Amino acid sequence: MRIGMDFGTTNSGIAVYDGQRLNVLKLDPVASGNVMRSVIYLTREHELHVGQEAIRLYNEQNINRERRLVNKVVGRVAMTFAEVGTIHTDVTISVDMAEPGKLMRSMKSVLATPYTSTKLYGHEYTLEDLIALYLRRARENAEAILDAPIREVVLGRPVHFVAAETDEDDQRAENRLRKAAQLAGFEDISFEFEPVAAARHYAQSITEPQTILVYDFGGGTLDLTVMRIEPGKTPTILSIGGVGIAGDRFDQRIVENALLPHFGSTLTWGEKKLPVPRSLIEQVTAWEGLAGLANLETRAFLHRMQAESANPVRLYALESLIFNFYGFALFEAVEASKRRLSDSPFDVIRFIGTEIDIWHLLTRTQFENFAMTEWRKIRQAITDTVERSGLTPDQIDAVVRTGGSSSIPFGLTMLGEMFEPDKIVEEDLFTGVTAGLALCAWDRC
Numbered sequence: 001m002r003i004g005m006d007f008g009t010t011n012s013g014i015a016v017y018d019g020q021r022l023n024v025l026k027l028d029p030v031a032s033g034n035v036m037r038s039v040i041y042l043t044r045e046h047e048l049h050v051g052q053e054a055i056r057l058y059n060e061q062n063i064n065r066e067r068r069l070v071n072k073v074v075g076r077v078a079m080t081f082a083e084v085g086t087i088h089t090d091v092t093i094s095v096d097m098a099e100p101g102k103l104m105r106s107m108k109s110v111l112a113t114p115y116t117s118t119k120l121y122g123h124e125y126t127l128e129d130l131i132a133l134y135l136r137r138a139r140e141n142a143e144a145i146l147d148a149p150i151r152e153v154v155l156g157r158p159v160h161f162v163a164a165e166t167d168e169d170d171q172r173a174e175n176r177l178r179k180a181a182q183l184a185g186f187e188d189i190s191f192e193f194e195p196v197a198a199a200r201h202y203a204q205s206i207t208e209p210q211t212i213l214v215y216d217f218g219g220g221t222l223d224l225t226v227m228r229i230e231p232g233k234t235p236t237i238l239s240i241g242g243v244g245i246a247g248d249r250f251d252q253r254i255v256e257n258a259l260l261p262h263f264g265s266t267l268t269w270g271e272k273k274l275p276v277p278r279s280l281i282e283q284v285t286a287w288e289g290l291a292g293l294a295n296l297e298t299r300a301f302l303h304r305m306q307a308e309s310a311n312p313v314r315l316y317a318l319e320s321l322i323f324n325f326y327g328f329a330l331f332e333a334v335e336a337s338k339r340r341l342s343d344s345p346f347d348v349i350r351f352i353g354t355e356i357d358i359w360h361l362l363t364r365t366q367f368e369n370f371a372m373t374e375w376r377k378i379r380q381a382i383t384d385t386v387e388r389s390g391l392t393p394d395q396i397d398a399v400v401r402t403g404g405s406s407s408i409p410f411g412l413t414m415l416g417e418m419f420e421p422d423k424i425v426e427e428d429l430f431t432g433v434t435a436g437l438a439l440c441a442w443d444r445c
Contacts, residue, residue, distance in 0.1 A: 002152040004437025009220030011035035013434035043101035062325040068098040111173035112164035132183035152188035195225035197436030210397040218403035226389035241385030253370040263318040269309040287327030320355040402432040
């Protein structure tokens with residue numbers, strides 16, 4: 001049994017092909033559709049939960065729970081001064097002793113970074129260990145569906161991993177993903193570029209050779225590939241490109257530009273009318289960073305600002321966001337609103353929690369303006385990729401779009417201006433890459 005697996009930043013999928021029938025598996029039994037959210041929730045007892053169940057359990061066990069913060073010594077440092085000599089001092093951090101578990105997402109986006117490991121509830125986990133937990137559970141779910149052991153896999157990989165600045169960074173990220181797959185129980189592991197996999201699946205629907213641009217726009221990266229494809233033959237790659245911009249970045253732009261004022265970014269406090277520190281408010285734009293703010297010092301500082309502000313309500317909301325574990329739920333609401341803007345010219349971000357009551361009207365035009373810098377980079381990346389192929393836009397027969405972010409209307413308009421609207425083709429937004437990897441697994445490419 002040789003499968004194709006798309007381990008994505010936001011969602012993952014597994015498919016298998018037997019030479020006649022392509023089967024995209026329903027990997028998450030409690031979620032709709034054939035994808036599983038790329039998240040894990042690891043409890044204090046080291047129990048593993050993945051996908052939609054991980055999200056449900058995290059919210060159930062954490063939102064509005066009590067914290068028990070204690071200062072814990074984690075080491076000692078030596079500081080040497082010319083006139084005093086060497087002084088040794090303890091290094092302490094605030095630890096929440098009541099924390100029931102950790103939620104981790106977007107693990108794929110960290111593969112090319114220097115991040116190595118973290119200590120969770122007395123156990124050291126490398127990044128490869130954490131990804132392996134998810135890959136193993138996905139493999140076990142697939143084995144239960146197929147009623148067969150699985151040891152061989154073709155994994156998708158982006159043209160350039162998030163945060164990869166050199167070819168060496170990309171290769172290191174692939175090596176780390178390979179090691180995670182080995183730890184997950186896979187023995188025969190190969191890789192295929194995700195846009196090439198999407199092209200393989202698309203090629204099944206054509207009868208004549210085509211020159212195509214694959215526009216693979218997911219949660220972590222935008223991958224671009226110009227290829228010559230022909231039914232029944234391996235695609236010929238003419239050029240590749242991409243940029244580390246995708247759905248997660250757009251979510252951050254919405255939070256930065258639309259929601260930060262709801263948490264006090266425009267307020268002042270004290271006699272000197274000081275602003276809320278940017279180092280504090282900017283952590284809201286990445287929910288994972290909020291955990292680092294949940295300490296006794298931050299709470300004391302927030303209480304001081306609240307007491308010395310003429311309008312403390314939004315600072316109450318900021319305190320609640322940090323200490324009542326609303327960060328992930330807030331970003332889920334933002335992502336849902338972003339998706340609805342693909343079908344409507346406006347949407348309302350509605351979010352209610354303890355001390356938090358947000359009703360924010362967001363128009364599609366506002367969203368587009370928030371991310372205009374990103375769109376300019378995307379347009380330039382497309383132009384550069386086509387130029388490197390030695391072709392001109394009018395020589396591209398089809399622009400094959402896949403990935404959830406490829407449905408954003410501004411992007412569709414941009415592609416229509418660059419290549420003509422009738423050349424834009426949708427290719428199974430959430431499972432096209434997965435299906436193509438299954439075809440690659442069958443062909444042993």
